[in-house]
Amino acid sequence: MDMTALLHALILGIVEGLTEFLPISSTGHLILVGTLLDFNSEKGKLFEVVIQSGAILAVCWEYRKKIGAVVAGLPNDPAARRFALNLVIGFVPIGVLGLLFGKAIKTHLFNATSVATAFIVGALVILWAERRTHTIRIESVDELRWPDALKLGLAQCFALIPGTSRAGATIIGGLFFGLSRRAATEFSFFLAIPTLIVATLYDLYKARDLLNGDDLLLFATGFAAAFLSAFLAVRGLLRYIVHHDFTAFAWYRIVFGLIVLGTGYAGWVNWSA
Numbered sequence: 066m067d068m069t070a071l072l073h074a075l076i077l078g079i080v081e082g083l084t085e086f087l088p089i090s091s092t093g094h095l096i097l098v099g100t101l102l103d104f105n106s107e108k109g110k111l112f113e114v115v116i117q118s119g120a121i122l123a124v125c126w127e128y129r130k131k132i133g134a135v136v137a138g139l140p141n142d143p144a145a146r147r148f149a150l151n152l153v154i155g156f157v158p159i160g161v162l163g164l165l166f167g168k169a170i171k172t173h174l175f176n177a178t179s180v181a182t183a184f185i186v187g188a189l190v191i192l193w194a195e196r197r198t199h200t201i202r203i204e205s206v207d208e209l210r211w212p213d214a215l216k217l218g219l220a221q222c223f224a225l226i227p228g229t230s231r232a233g234a235t236i237i238g239g240l241f242f243g244l245s246r247r248a249a250t251e252f253s254f255f256l257a258i259p260t261l262i263v264a265t266l267y268d269l270y271k272a273r274d275l276l277n278g279d280d281l282l283l284f285a286t287g288f289a290a291a292f293l294s295a296f297l298a299v300r301g302l303l304r305y306i307v308h309h310d311f312t313a314f315a316w317y318r319i320v321f322g323l324i325v326l327g328t329g330y331a332g333w334v335n336w337s338a
Contacts, residue, residue, distance in 0.1 A: 073102045074283045078116045078290025083298050085120040085261075085291075086254060088191065088233030088314045089321075093180040096227060097325060100177065100336055111275045114268040115284045119291030121261045124254050127299050132258075144207060151214035155252075156259045158218040162225060163264070170225055177325055177336030183228025184322030191315035194237045202243040206252045209244075216242050217252060221260070228322075231257065237311070246306045254299060 080098050084091040095113050099105040104112070125132060138145030173179075203209060220238025224231035232253050239249025269276075328334040 070283055071286055073104050074112065074116075074287040075290050076102065077104065077112065078119065078287035079294045081113070081116045081287075082120050082123065082291040082294025082296075085117070085295055086124065086232050086257065086299050087302060088187075088230050088236055088311055089318055090180070090184065090187070090224075090228050090230035090233065091117075091120075092224075093184060093228035093230070096175055096180055097177060097336070101334070107272070108275055108280070111268075111272045112280075112284060112287060114265055114272065116287040116291040117261055118265050119288040120295035121258060121265070123292045123295035124257060124299055127296060128254065131255075147210075148207065151209050151211060151252075152255060152259055154211050155214040155218035155221065155256045156263070158215070159222050159225065159260060160263060162222050166225065170227075175227055177329055179226070180228035181322040181325035181329075183226050184318040184325075187229050187233055188315040188318035188322070191233065191237055191311050191318070194240050195310045195312050195315070197241075199240060200243055201245045203248050204245045206248050206255065208248070209252065213242060213244075214252075217256065221256065231260065233311075233314070246310075247303070250302060250306055 077095065077098060080094050081091055084094045096105070099109055099113070135145045135148050139149060203213065217235050217238055220241075221231055221235045223229050223234040235253040235256055236246075236249045239252060240246070244252070325334075325336065329336045
């Protein structure tokens, strides 16, 4: 196995894990880093699907007790059934829109300019949200009702635009809809599970002809890196929001977006490659 390829797999796995559950867009980062590493081929896209499953496993492991309690309570616990129904309702909007427009979005918006622009626009929305007076009516994810889940699911649809951030759309949407920071963040984590599992299985099915046993070590490296870095990112974010808001992420997005636009305009980086 080419050691350079393994190094690229490790880097992309770390990038996926660190960015999947933070409001800074994993898809946008993977597009840009993949371009820098020349890892945006069809096999590279399949690799991104595989490492995404590592990030999913990390959040499932972090919340294994909650998930286990919900699954065990489905037959006779109304709270568990309500929680599961909320996840289904929250997933439906992006599932439908993804099927209808996913191909067109990947064709026209999966490029550095669109990603950088979405980074900056998303940052401005975060800054706007953080300057508003928050009226909290939902402190815990267990207090959510189906209309709340539907609104968060609709907010998640903005993540179809690369560079927007699925986590950012749902977390900031949650703040607008009256959720506490922890409730918005945790529901974003939980909603990621069905969303990313369905997207991963769908993409794996479409790319099944590219699956090759020779790439097992490459995929395993990226998967393990994504799992570990996502696990650390989830725990770190939960600790961070206890005493901080999301303004720092907004400024990161602005700086990152401007660097991409600036280096591309100056010709220092050929992002179109």
